[in-house]
Amino acid sequence: MSFLELADIRKTFGAAAVVKDFSLPVERGEFVTFLGPSGCGKTTVLRMIAGFETPSAGAIRIAGADVTHLRANRRAVGMVFQAYALFPNMTVERNIGFGLKVAGRPAAEISRRVTEMLELIKLPQLGRRYPHQLSGGQQQRVSLARALAPNPQILLLDEPLSALDARIRVALREEIRSLQRRLGVTTIFVTHDQEEALSVSDRIVVMNEGAIEQVGTPSDIYSRPKTRFVASFVGTLNMFEGRVVDPARGAIRLGETTIFAAAPIENAKAGDARTIALRPEALRCGPGGGGNVLSAVVEDMSFLGSVVRIKALFGEQPFHIDTFNAGGVAPPRPGATVEIGFAREDVIVLDRP
Template sequence: MTFLEINNIQKSFGDNVVVHDFDFAAQRGEFVSLLGPSGCGKTTVLRMVAGFERQTAGTVSLDGKDISQLPANQRNVGMVFQAYALFPNMTVAQNIAFGLKIAKRPADEIAVRVREMLDLIKLPALGDRYPFQLSGGQQQRVALARALAVRPKMLLLDEPLSALDAKIRVALRDEIRSVQRELGITTLFVTHDQEEALSISDRIVVMSAGRIEQIGTPFEIYNRPRTRFVASFVGVLNLLEGRITDPASGRIEVDGRELVVAGGFPKGQTGDAATLALRPEAITIGSGGEGANHLDGHVEEVGFQGSVVRIRVRCNDRMISLDSFNSRAAPPPERGTPVTLSFSHDVQVLEPA
């Protein structure tokens, strides 16, 4: 069931258009990430949903109600900011209770709700502490509890993990997802971290220059990028440019070697340029058996990354990255070793720019 509807919203600052015709709908209980580089407009979209920015055109509806013209304090959404924004002169409990006091809820109801929130964020014994007595991760949990305490219809998160170190960031993102699932609250999450978006989202909206590039599940975004931008921004990707030699049978020439693409090139003609996209884990060293594509080269670099070994192979003037699992029984090839790379005919073809 559609819960959040963003209909062709635009935002301009003077002559500068920062969001172009953003059109999207989220289902009740869905966790959606807005993913893109700095300056792509993702935070502006979030602020328009929250009511902190007024859209230049278009509408925003929540649970069937048009909230486009409502002020932020009447939209019933919870917001968590990158910089925590806790009140330094208030205790943890007082910070969590703030919105409830503004709403003039009874004192006994506030006390019960604060205890519930402290339990939810796994800080039941820290209600009397002040923000400066907490770690960054604990402060962000308190900010999350404060946003949820008023029982908002929707949760908005503006890069809430970017100020934390790597280990805390991973742990807290999992906790946020767990809390979101437990409460079943529709959530819009802004991030520039692709791993973050891929790991916790039901769907991802990839943005560039104020426009939507692609909407899809993490699986779709990673494995089936539709544009060159999505392909290059999300994960490591090898781009193979070539010329179509037989569109019907999916044949394309890359660096003097004929490759085959399953499904052919229904939109291409003989002689057209085309770009293939290959993830590092889709490539193996060796012949690959019957029905595989092949490229020849030599090992240029080997990077040990723990459980994964990243190998870079030079094929003519092209550098190709591939990943293999670390195995104590099979050390990776040494630099300069000639190798044959193989990969399936099921190759992603990128849409022309």
């Protein structure tokens, strides 16, 4: 049995269903990310796990116990919010110890635990400061420590990094992942940032319009998207419309060119329309490495530091090729006709056109 189980969860506000038939098992110690655009229902699911919202249907179980209608303060769940939510009139120490004090823990235990948490978040000298005397990153560390202080069974993170600048965001997400691994706490992380999701997660749940589009490891979600939505939302993809030639051989016709996928095309017959997706980094100027070749005309180039992005045209279809900036190797010039090679394994055939 899974440590956290969401079974056929549904949430409606009036006539509008914001979460639809959401089922997900989460193992103890797992780091799971809900990824999707604003308004897709990911925070609503998080709030139902926390006990701030009650499902309209379905069940929530933690360690085998049904907590669907249990109050939030009885779920042993810690939550970190986007806006820090620190008490401005309390010091860092008092903020971290607040939950323990409300739970009636002895003063000596609270003091010891607060000291442990300050060491854990690497702010041992700042316990006497107030929130306004801290940077945004420091405040979010304190929020994290406050959520962890009572030893919650589950840690919930609701877009905790979105208010921070890019450099601090990267550093703090690495710290959060490191702490989670060290403590082994089951964690649900909500974000709309695909890079965050890919970098920290054991599994990613991609959501759209209140429903799950795909669940998988970061590698699965990035390399093997199952729907057009996942393919377009996670990473950069070139998409082409084609026709199945021979599903058993993985053969698909793009314009006048036939390409091959690495596996048979499931649930398809000759003549069926399919969308083909190719990652820019999987393409290279020149044939070879798998046998698939497209003839294209270079239209433009963008220098992105370590990467050169080439914009090309396959017929009238624009697409991008990412190549490493290898010193001294000049990319093809605009107007040049080039062969673009890619392997069968790099061909993503989406389930629906």
